[in-house]
Amino acid sequence: MATYSRLPGSVALITLQNPPVNALSAAVRQGIVDTVQRALKDPKVTSVVICGQNGKFCGGADIREFAGPMLGPPLVPMIHAIEAVDKPVAAAIEGVALGGGLELALGCHYRIAHSKALLGLPEVTLGLLPGAGGSQRLPRLIGLTAALDLITTGRQHDSSFFSSLHLLCVCSQSISSVCVSGQSLDSRRLSTLPCPCPPDVDSLLDKTMVKVRQRSRGALAPVACVQALMAAASLPYTQGMEKERDLLTTLFNSGQARALQYAFFSQRVVGKWSLPSGASWDNSAARTISKAAVIGLGTMGRGIVVALALTGISVVAVETQEKQLAEASQVVPAMLQREAGRRSLATPPGVISFSSNLQDVCEVELVIEAVFEDMSLKLQVFRHLTSVCRPGTLLCSNTSGLDIDRLAAVTQSPGLVVGMHFFAPAHVMKLLEVVYGPRSSPEAVATAMQLGKRMGKVSVAVGNCPGFVGNRMLKPYLEQANFLLEEGATPQQVDEVLEEFGFPMGVFRMSDLSGLDVGWRIRKEAGLTGPGVESTRTRQGRRYSPLPDQVCEAGRLGQKTGRGWYQYDGPGGRVARSDHWVNIFLEAYRAEHGLVARSIAPEEILERCLYALINEGFNILQDAMAAGPEDIDAIYVFGYGWPRHHGGPMFHAGQVGLGRILERLQHHHHNHPDVPHLKPSTLLRRLVAVGSPPVQKWREFINKERVHSQL
Numbered sequence: 001m002a003t004y005s006r007l008p009g010s011v012a013l014i015t016l017q018n019p020p021v022n023a024l025s026a027a028v029r030q031g032i033v034d035t036v037q038r039a040l041k042d043p044k045v046t047s048v049v050i051c052g053q054n055g056k057f058c059g060g061a062d063i064r065e066f067a068g069p070m071l072g073p074p075l076v077p078m079i080h081a082i083e084a085v086d087k088p089v090a091a092a093i094e095g096v097a098l099g100g101g102l103e104l105a106l107g108c109h110y111r112i113a114h115s116k117a118l119l120g121l122p123e124v125t126l127g128l129l130p131g132a133g134g135s136q137r138l139p140r141l142i143g144l145t146a147a148l149d150l151i152t153t154g155r156q157h158d159s160s161f162f163s164s165l166h167l168l169c170v171c172s173q174s175i176s177s178v179c180v181s182g183q184s185l186d187s188r189r190l191s192t193l194p195c196p197c198p199p200d201v202d203s204l205l206d207k208t209m210v211k212v213r214q215r216s217r218g219a220l221a222p223v224a225c226v227q228a229l230m231a232a233a234s235l236p237y238t239q240g241m242e243k244e245r246d247l248l249t250t251l252f253n254s255g256q257a258r259a260l261q262y263a264f265f266s267q268r269v270v271g272k273w274s275l276p277s278g279a280s281w282d283n284s285a286a287r288t289i290s291k292a293a294v295i296g297l298g299t300m301g302r303g304i305v306v307a308l309a310l311t312g313i314s315v316v317a318v319e320t321q322e323k324q325l326a327e328a329s330q331v332v333p334a335m336l337q338r339e340a341g342r343r344s345l346a347t348p349p350g351v352i353s354f355s356s357n358l359q360d361v362c363e364v365e366l367v368i369e370a371v372f373e374d375m376s377l378k379l380q381v382f383r384h385l386t387s388v389c390r391p392g393t394l395l396c397s398n399t400s401g402l403d404i405d406r407l408a409a410v411t412q413s414p415g416l417v418v419g420m421h422f423f424a425p426a427h428v429m430k431l432l433e434v435v436y437g438p439r440s441s442p443e444a445v446a447t448a449m450q451l452g453k454r455m456g457k458v459s460v461a462v463g464n465c466p467g468f469v470g471n472r473m474l475k476p477y478l479e480q481a482n483f484l485l486e487e488g489a490t491p492q493q494v495d496e497v498l499e500e501f502g503f504p505m506g507v508f509r510m511s512d513l514s515g516l517d518v519g520w521r522i523r524k525e526a527g528l529t530g531p532g533v534e535s536t537r538t539r540q541g542r543r544y545s546p547l548p549d550q551v552c553e554a555g556r557l558g559q560k561t562g563r564g565w566y567q568y569d570g571p572g573g574r575v576a577r578s579d580h581w582v583n584i585f586l587e588a589y590r591a592e593h594g595l596v597a598r599s600i601a602p603e604e605i606l607e608r609c610l611y612a613l614i615n616e617g618f619n620i621l622q623d624a625m626a627a628g629p630e631d632i633d634a635i636y637v638f639g640y641g642w643p644r645h646h647g648g649p650m651f652h653a654g655q656v657g658l659g660r661i662l663e664r665l666q667h668h669h670h671n672h673p674d675v676p677h678l679k680p681s682t683l684l685r686r687l688v689a690v691g692s693p694p695v696q697k698w699r700e701f702i703n704k705e706r707v708h709s710q711l
């Protein structure tokens with residue numbers, strides 16, 4: 001709702017009230033319409049100020065309302081009516097003015113903002129465009145070039161940025177004196193102004209269109225944003241508004257908007273974590289960490305040190321190999337400086353001290369081990385840590401899939417051991433998997449989750465199983481990609497299909513980037529390859545492709561060696577080019593194993609890679625290793641490049657239709673009975689059997705099934 005009060009004198013104050021962010025729900029819109037009317041009717045009122053309760057102006061349209069029928073007064077005519085009134089109206093912005101909130105402010109005649117307020121039009125991130133006049137008013141106020149950047153990226157900025165664009169007025173006169181002076185409001189009505197455009201407007205629009213198509217392959221909203229701004233640049237306001245409305249209607253009804261809005265809420269759902277034990281975000285106290293240590297200063301360790309230091313935590317960075325330590329003590333401060341600059345932090349907040357001595361961690365509150373992915377080495381480190389650290393120190397491992405409980409078992413306080421699985425580069429990537437073992441205490445989980453949040457990560461609590469959630473699902477995906485090569489596909493074909501779907505990189509390009517030796521080492525440790533293992537296509541009772549092992553054996557480890565599934569300009573090269581060697585190698589391999597290459601349709605490539613991954617997601621939910629589909633989807637969107645406009649693998653499954661996913665998995669499993677990952681999960685079957693409920697209902701369904709021991 002919105003409240004009305006008269007300030008001493010002649011100013012009416014309208015306060016938006018809809019906690020927590022004063023979103024423009026039907027009740028708020030109705031409140032605005034009513035209170036503006038009241039102010040207009042009151043002869044003592046000469047000017048109006050609109051503000052938001054609790055120091056937040058407005059977080060925009062109420063996204064939750066998008067799921068149902070639109071009730072209450074529509075936003076566009078409401079904002080238009082405010083712009084048209086003949087008493088001056090000012091938006092007093094504190095906290096946030098985002099989306100529809102900023103559009104409301106653009107309909108006012110004056111905008112004043114607190115220096116710390118954040119403003120922006122983030123609709124594109126929700127699969128929409130600023131559809132309450134924002135796409136037409138903003139460029140008329142700040143010019144086409146600046147509006148294109150803000151609207152197509154959804155970027156938010158503080159008020160000093162917007163003051164420099166003259167979006168905010170530095171009012172030398174108070175609102176009431178504006179009114180008293182009888183100053184005309186005509187020039188304050190943005191819809192009446194022309195749109196300032198650069199001379200090369202067509203070239204600017206073309207270049208922006210190319211850029212947005214490249215940046216977010218297959219995403220509709222950025223393209224529609226450019227189209228709406230083209231209209232603002234070339235059409236009168238009323239026709240521009242018609243274009244805005246048409247584009248918004250198309251986007252609003254698209255699956256992409258639903259996916260992106262789901263992604264918005266899933267990011268928030270995962271913060272409200274709960275464990276099978278009943279421990280959860282609201283009943284578990286977190287410790288505040290001010291001193292931490294990182295053990296192992298390879299790529300991951302260095303990134304973690306920077307991520308911690310950026311939050312103001314003092315870090316002891318330990319590396320026992322002198323050469324690596326010397327290199328890290330040069331590189332890490334530079335990384336910190338660069339990242340602090342990128343985040344506009346004047347000076348890097350945290351203090352880092354480097355050491356080669358594990359004893360130096362004895363004073364810290366939390367340790368993150370980031371040594372080589374080797375269980376015996378990690379066990380050795382944990383044994384050492386438990387003897388040198390103060391009692392009560394939290395011991396965390398950055399393992400990407402090893403058993404947290406085995407590490408906990410060698411410590412004096414297994415309850416204080418959790419996994420903190422970062423993604424490379426750790427100071428940049430948003431995802432953190434917080435892995436709880438059967439003995440991890442709620443306090444340890446809460447502390448790791450909160451620490452992740454402080455570092456600006458999306459922290460997701462996951463259970464302790466091989467590969468946790470992300471890498472466990474990646475395994476069947478990679479496996480299918482390798483099988484497809486055996487059957488006749490090329491790495492480029494597979495990658496193109498996945499990139500067309502929206503992944504920034506296909507599976508083979510991604511593997512080359514991460515280093516093919518990472519998986520090779522894991523497979524060796526699992527006894528799947530290595531000396532003494534027979535080179536067959538069946539291992540440990542299931543189909544196995546030795547292709548990636550053989551590529552590694554040929555010394556091709558990916559970008560770092562200049563050769564992998566592709567060739568590069570040299571070691572460390574970035575541009576992947578197809579490599580004749582790979583084609584010859586694949587032909588020889590198929591001949592050796594009596595395989596006849598067939599032509600594989602893009603649909604089969606996509607289905608086998610994605611549905612195998614999705615199927616494992618259902619298994620993970622069934623095993624209670626993730627609390628709900630939102631957790632899996634957040635992991636894939638923030639850690640694995642899953643295109644956000646497809647919501648995440650589990651959301652995508654719902655959009656494709658669970659029945660269809662089941663039927664295709666059955667089909668592929670029938671053709672490949674020796675691939676257990678293609679066997680449809682029990683949970684998927686159960687969901688289809690009860691009529692394929694929407695993804696938002698799965699959590700409840702799974703809990704009920706568990707109670708009745710159906711899963």
Ligand SMILES: CC(C)(COP(=O)(O)OP(=O)(O)OC[C@H]1O[C@@H](n2cnc3c(N)ncnc32)[C@H](O)[C@@H]1OP(=O)(O)O)[C@@H](O)C(=O)NCCC(=O)NCCSC(=O)C[C@@H](O)CCCCCCCCCCCCC(=O)O
Nearest residue numbers: 023059060061062063064099100122130131132249252268
């Ligand atoms: C605001 C934030 C920056 C605050 O961040 P903070 O970290 O402090 O807090 P949280 O993010 O955790 O949020 C707290 C809490 O609030 C919920 N929430 C936040 N914002 C919204 C919102 N806008 N709506 C609803 N709920 C919101 C959040 O979920 C949390 O809840 P929880 O239960 O988890 O505690 C940050 O929250 C943020 O960034 N918010 C989003 C800001 C945003 O994106 N705003 C834009 C919204 S879209 C918009 O404004 C569209 C406009 O352009 C209007 C377009 C017109 C629409 C008309 C529709 C007509 C359709 C026409 C089609 C016709 C169809 C046909 O005919 O067929």
